[in-house]
Amino acid sequence: MNDELSNPDIPVPDELQSTVTITSLDKIYNWGRRSSIWPMVFGLACCAIEMICTAASRFDIARFGMEVFRATPRQADLMIVSGTVTKKMVPQIVRLFNQMPEPKYVMAMGACASGGGPFKEGYNVVSGIDKFVPVDVYVPGCPPTPQALLHGLMKLQEKIDGQSLKSVRWYGQEASEAVPVPVLGPDLLDPRQHALLAQQAGQMPVNVDIEKDL
């Protein structure tokens, strides 16, 4: 069996070294998950091209067991948000995230998905997908090269390695709640901010006031 699986904390008698490996349940559980992360077929912009290149022959994501890109969120473990998140697109992204079964991971690939990127000032751009869904790994770059993306995926593997069956949220008592899906109004409306919106409806600073604030 795999070397990385053997647990050094539990001694194995010398005569059994070659036949028996002792591992912990956590280790084998995480080993299985980290070696078969299935990403969703989900490309947004420029970064998606680099993501496809990562999956192609030169960088070959299959070496990490991640080549099984799933077109449906129901079968995917990982959502790579690869590109600029726009206000018009964000309701769909949140819905896709909600449709993914636990355990699920989100990776923000590139500057745009992390924090808005060069288009941050634009009126239709969301400044970071982490404003709506929890992000596990951020990969900076514009766009990150395929090797940078692979590095990010390895970081995600490290994160999975650090998780324990005892504490993971998806076996806990409470089911994880779905993220409320944003609505497109005169501008993007986040249902979680309904109270704030209702309260500020009257005295909400208009664009011009924001300008003054700056």
Next chain:
Amino acid sequence: MYGIGIIKGMGVTIKHLIDSFVDDMRFLGRRYYSDESLNIRQGTEGRGVFTVQYPDEKLPVPEQFRFIPFLLYETDDDGNKTDRCTSCGICAKVCPPQCIWIERSSDPETGRPIPAPTNFFIDIDICMNCGYCAEYCPFDAIKMDHDYELASYDRTEAHIFDKERLDKPVEYYASIRPNDYLVEENARAEEAAKKAAKKEAAAAKKAAKLAAKQASEQAAAD
């Protein structure tokens, strides 16, 4: 006959398969896990398997490769660090997404600006790696890095690079971009020589003028 096209197409696939074995045999062990092997696989002679075994081997980035910028400092013999940056602000002005913030130092007594930055920030969640800051910096003080392995679990603090995070020694720059470094150093040396020559010439001229003046005064006195 129906199907000939498909069979012909499969021939191409089989050729690719065979190519990979032929090439493995041609280069024997030299095809993997060494710097030379990457050039063999990715260069003009490359046939067969094309994959880079990241992270065991990394495809070297070319010298011109641009990733997040960094600042250069020089270390003198006593170990003192001096920034090359004079906080002239050109990089902040030319930056297309405006992701650079510079705080210029000022003399605490007179309040006059000093040509050095107190603080220097780059928000790497905005940076588009265009390389303009490095291209238009007149002091060669900001350059584009080669380090792309920056993935992190958090961005709130970690993705705003401050001066401490951005500072890297000139030697590092010389190691990632040796050719650019040489060209720039030569230009700087030339510039310095020119400046020195000019200074000398000016001094000589001044001395000559003084001498002439003295001579004329002498003559007048006579």
Next chain:
Amino acid sequence: MVEKNGTEKEQDFNNPDNEVTSDHIIERFNGDISADTRDGYQGYIVSPDRFHEVAKVFRDELGYDYLSSVTGVDYIDDDHIEVVYHADKIVGGEGINFKVQVNRENPVVPTLVPIYPGADFQEREVFDMYGVHFEGHPNLRRILMWDGFDGYPLRKDWKEAYYEEDVKPFDTRWPGGQVKRSEADSPYGKNVSYPPDFDIDNWSPETDDSLYESLQKTDPKGKSLQTDSIVVNIGPQHPSTHGVFRMVVALDGETITDLQPVMGYLHRNHEKIGERNTFLQNMPYTDRLDYLASMGNNFGYALAVEKLMGVEVPERAQYIRVLMAELTRIANHMWAIGFLLNDLGAFQTPALYAIRARELILDVFEATAGSRMMCNYMRFGGLARDFPSQMRGEDTIKFIDDLVNNRLPQAIDELDHFLTENEIVRSRCIGVGVLSAEKAIAYSTAGPLLRASGVSYDLRRVDSYGIYDRFDFQIPTRSNGDVYDRYLIRVDEMRESAKICQQVMRDIPSEGEIFTGKPQYNFRVPAGESYGRVENPKGELGYYVVSNGKANPYRYHVRAPSFVNLTVLGELCKGHKVADAVVILGSIDIVLGEVDR
């Protein structure tokens, strides 16, 4: 400084039999049309009252049968919005531009869709961005933003939530730069702002019902088999839509009765940001338009601004520009073919071979320009830098020589061998999505889509730019206009591009400047308008730039080939099976960065 208005002279030259000249037109529509006499501008200003008549004369009597671009400009100081049209002759020759000026409060312009169907989406974009109402437009709704969005973003007095200053550079960056994320200033912590009278409790979102109802459905009466019409949304998250693109399809069984593209899911506000940037700062943004062909985007923008500035490009730089543009074309077509095959169901294998060939080209870009995709390589008056001395342990020139003479032609031949005669490819592609030459012109399609329909229109020939006139190459055309011909035309074009690259490597001067003058970051551009265009892999990529003599463009518009090519998508898909819609979309070859901008 600005190119001379050559339309009058060129008229007689191209149409010796045609006696109608522009002077006659001005005379005939006495008062309703006049020459644009502003400094640095050209073309005509037409009054909205007789706009239809004038446009018909332009098309039928003067021969401007191809409407390439429609856009708007908000001249807020003069209190009018100007809608700018660029039209060309499909036989070649210089184009014409004409403008309609309307007031800002109630802008109404007659639609040109009945005369030039290609104006459809572009007029919708002007409506979306400027609020210009196109009277008589069959489907005037927002196209890039969503219905119900507040305001017209490209108007000069409209400000977004993260608005800082009118033009870059911002004062807060230097000398007292204190880093601050823009969301810190928003009460919502997000990039949002709402109208002052917005009341969330008495508000309901707009639905897509009107869109679904507008689709043409079959009449269930009178058919032997009773079938229901259903509406299916393909996208915006769909593996085969090449990004975040949505097709709303009305189906009768499996047959498409109507198809409406819905876009804007990647609308990144290029033009609003572009008007705030300086001219130079726009260059890296152009990379992110058609991100599969960034060198071509750079080229077009550089040409547009160079026209205004009147700078010359050194010889060696000209050659390198052509080399890069043609390598881009090969890389792009490789990608297009690979993913067309993916759409056909040949999952991955052809795409992998195509991507491999593309990677070799990206290596050249990375070594010279510094980035695989976002090249940011061209400057006004030349290039950013010359070739490096070494690549992958070899001499760069040798490496590129080998690439364009051996490896790329081999890869193209191999792809051809692999796919062209494949029976499945043939049966899925031949006769699917047929576009006639007349329709292709009327719908303003460009690039391979147009040439596969038998129209030999390529800007490298009809409006030659750079040094393309020095090279020996063909403009391949095909006659059937179906998906298969669009595939073949891409293979043909790759061969021609390889040929051009070989000639470049043969003729390029081994030494020489690559930039005219001293690189400057801060310069002004003479006032005027300019329309610079290149034949990008996907078709005519045009940049309409208006300068008012400052360092920032007053208007920066991109005529994106993918966007305009999509106008015809609905027409192409009608009557085909739903599985073919995906293939037809693949054969048009769109990139969403450019469609939505």
